[in-house]
Amino acid sequence: MTEQETVRWLSRAYWLRIRIERMQEHRRENQMLIEGAKGIDYARELIRGGTPTTLEDAVLRLVDLDAKLAAEIQQYSGIVDEITAVIRSVEDERLATLLYLRYVKGERMERIACEMSYGYRHVKRLHRRGVAAVMKKLAERETCPPMSPP
Numbered sequence: 001m002t003e004q005e006t007v008r009w010l011s012r013a014y015w016l017r018i019r020i021e022r023m024q025e026h027r028r029e030n031q032m033l034i035e036g037a038k039g040i041d042y043a044r045e046l047i048r049g050g051t052p053t054t055l056e057d058a059v060l061r062l063v064d065l066d067a068k069l070a071a072e073i074q075q076y077s078g079i080v081d082e083i084t085a086v087i088r089s090v091e092d093e094r095l096a097t098l099l100y101l102r103y104v105k106g107e108r109m110e111r112i113a114c115e116m117s118y119g120y121r122h123v124k125r126l127h128r129r130g131v132a133a134v135m136k137k138l139a140e141r142e143t144c145p146p147m148s149p150p
Contacts, residue, residue, distance in 0.1 A: 095130035
């Protein structure tokens, strides 16, 4: 696994969290549309064009969104657990902290540098060392055969 592939592997939680946030925003918008739905006086004016959506259709879309959102959150939880387990296995606590802040919490490098009281360039160097440590851990994990129960 290359450094770039390792960073992509670590970044999975970040991109999934972004997708979940978009879905949650979409759900909130649909919820607001449902809550703001008003009756239409069909006797007063003729409605033309488009397909009329009923309140029932809107609620069904909301239920479907909730199911998709629950599945994404479950997937996110599993990915975060997997990434966190590998990060915890890194012996150097500074590297593990940096990797956790970057890939689990989604912090920017500038913020991490400030939080850890290091310079930005030093944090970038530590990040490269942390990614190399994760690469090593992932390689060990792939080469070790699964242990059989006693």
